[in-house]
Amino acid sequence: MYFDTHTHTKHSCDSQKEPEDAIKAAIKNGLSGIAITDHSDLRLFYDYNIPFELPESGKDADRLREKYKGQIKVFSGIEISDAAIPIYKDRLNEAFNFHDYDILLASAHIVDLDGRMCEFSSTDFSGFDTRTLERLMEIYFEYMLKTVYEHQFSSLCHVTYPLRYINGAYGKGLTLDKNIKRIEEIFKVIIDRNTALEINTAKCNPETPYAFCPEKELLELYISLGGKMFSLGSDSHIAGSEGRGFKQAAEFLKQHEIYGCYYFKKKQPVYYEI
Numbered sequence: 419m420y421f422d423t424h425t426h427t428k429h430s431c432d433s434q435k436e437p438e439d440a441i442k443a444a445i446k447n448g449l450s451g452i453a454i455t456d457h458s459d460l461r462l463f464y465d466y467n468i469p470f471e472l473p474e475s476g477k478d479a480d481r482l483r484e485k486y487k488g489q490i491k492v493f494s495g496i497e498i499s500d501a502a503i504p505i506y507k508d509r510l511n512e513a514f515n516f517h518d519y520d521i522l523l524a525s526a527h528i529v530d531l532d533g534r535m536c537e538f539s540s541t542d543f544s545g546f547d548t549r550t551l552e553r554l555m556e557i558y559f560e561y562m563l564k565t566v567y568e569h570q571f572s573s574l575c576h577v578t579y580p581l582r583y584i585n586g587a588y589g590k591g592l593t594l595d596k597n598i599k600r601i602e603e604i605f606k607v608i609i610d611r612n613t614a615l616e617i618n619t620a621k622c623n624p625e626t627p628y629a630f631c632p633e634k635e636l637l638e639l640y641i642s643l644g645g646k647m648f649s650l651g652s653d654s655h656i657a658g659s660e661g662r663g664f665k666q667a668a669e670f671l672k673q674h675e676i677y678g679c680y681y682f683k684k685k686q687p688v689y690y691e692i
């Protein structure tokens with residue numbers, strides 16, 4: 419049994435997927451439930467008023483929940499990014515209240531690198547030296563810590579997201595050695611606050627079936643600190659990839675004597691067996 423707690427649709431600025439196609443694909447992929455968690459990148463919201471469609475995303479989830487009753491459970495949600503940046507505070511409160519969400523995902527997609535807004539997916543990291551990258555990761559993890567400390571989110575998403583670009587796209591080979599203490603602190607806070615840790619499977623494919631975010635070593639660190647609360651998120655932007663890599667994630671968890679994950683209903687965590 420699997421629930422995908424992190425997917426995007428055309429109500430996100432970087433997806434064209436029809437919400438109904440997400441539900442159909444999730445059924446086809448054998449999922450028991452799916453949450454539609456469109457982006458609320460507070461920077462875009464604040465600077466360009468982009469996510470006007472977010473209330474529509476929640477309404478679509480409600481409509482599809484009724485339509486597909488008995489076939490699959492459908493949840494409404496939102497991925498709120500960059501909650502730690504002070505100038506976005508008002509927008510953050512607005513985003514929380516767009517809809518009576520089932521799930522609130524927390525993530526960070528940008529950092530203010532000493533005055534320069536640095537968005538990971540669009541930054542050219544080729545000219546960045548190790549020291550600057552380490553500074554960037556330090557700020558990034560401080561944001562994550564502040565985010566989970568100050569707000570009650572359901573799940574913390576793709577904890578090592580910047581590495582997807584810094585190491586994945588730009589091959590910098592950056593390690594997290596200097597940030598391990600910070601990551602440990604983040605894990606302790608989410609364990610304490612009953613916020614789940616997401617295993618993001620966006621990069622899992624037949625060639626890299628175990629490309630989890632965060633990486634296995636960090637998942638093991640979380641478990642060693644007493645963490646047991648996981649959610650699974652495909653971060654699907656294209657119909658068909660809902661639930662990708664979940665079997666491998668479940669296999670990994672069972673090896674560590676964890677036999678269940680969580681989905682969220684009206685912001686309450688619900689345990690299910692994997």
Ligand SMILES: [Zn+2]
Pocket residue numbers: 497525527575576
């Ligand atoms: Zn994200």
Ligand SMILES: [Zn+2]
Pocket residue numbers: 424426497653
């Ligand atoms: Zn996402």
